[in-house]
Amino acid sequence: MATMAETPDREPRPGNGGSPGERPTASPPAAERLLEAVGLEVAYGAIQVVWGVDLAVDRGQVVAVIGPNGAGKTTTLRALAGLLPALRGAIRFAGHDVTGEPAHVRVRRHLSMVPEGRQLWPRMTVEENLLMGAFPPPLRPRARQGLEKVYELFPRLRERRRQPCGTLSGGEQQMCAIGRGLMAEPRLLMLDEPSLGLAPILVEQVFQQIRSIAAGGVTILLAAQNANQALAVADHAYVMEAGRIALAGSGAELSASDHVRRAYLGIGDA
Ligand code: ATP
DSSP states (O other): OEESSOOOOSSOOOOOOOSTTOOOOSOOOTTOEEEEEEEEEEEETTEEEEEEEEEEEETTOEEEEEOOTTSSHHHHHHHHHTSSOOSEEEEEETTEEOTTOOHHHHHHTTEEEEOTTOOOOTTSBHHHHHHHTTOSGGGGGGHHHHHHHHHHHOHHHHHTTTSBGGGSOHHHHHHHHHHHHHTTOOSEEEEESTTTTOOHHHHHHHHHHHHHHHHTTOEEEEEESOHHHHHHHOSEEEEEETTEEEEEEEHHHHHHOHHHHHHTSOOOOO
């Protein structure tokens, strides 16, 4: 892997991990390593699609994984969330080795994922969909407060809270999917293709909302084909190609790379 910035330390720093279900604690130092994958490999049956991925997210960062269709971004995020097993490699979250843990245990550690395509329940109302994000028992007593926070962030969802999700616009559905992810009180929110299928004005809005969520203290890892927007919001980014990390660096460094400019930003050398 070519690395444009210094490769981060592999050993996690002392974290605020605790046991699953514990609430996030007060702000730790800015550079605390929250998520780390080392040599991650993932396969669908006999077909391996992710190879030796090293990836790190420090608390407070927005980190982006960009790359073309089929590069392995979704597969990587799903493995980090525990929705696919790691064939090889290790995943650490908040100071814990979570490599073998199922997704629901990682959710209790406040690692939350918003899947590509939103996957909402179309006949359930906005509020019912949001409440599903606080389904794990430790979260339920705080679900009302969670809803208030989501409605503050997305006033449109409050207006539409009694409406079936299937009747919302694409942008509103994306807000609802992100809101549902936030209901799990994430330390790390993973967003898979948050702007896919949205009109350009809504793409802009979604990335602004991602900035607001990060400013509110939630660390973000996002996968996106929209390199332009993703690099604009990212503190650090990875370029994934054919199942491997091809390049890594700050959002600004990658935006200036010839390869990224040609392949992902549609800008030539001249
Ligand atoms: P996209 O932006 O289209 O989602 P991606 O970078 O997220 O692309 P993945 O969806 O992770 O890429 O796909 C990586 C590779 O794994 C592709 O070759 C894809 O065809 C393959 N793949 C994805 N899902 C499955 C599956 N359920 N079974 C077998 N192969 C799969």
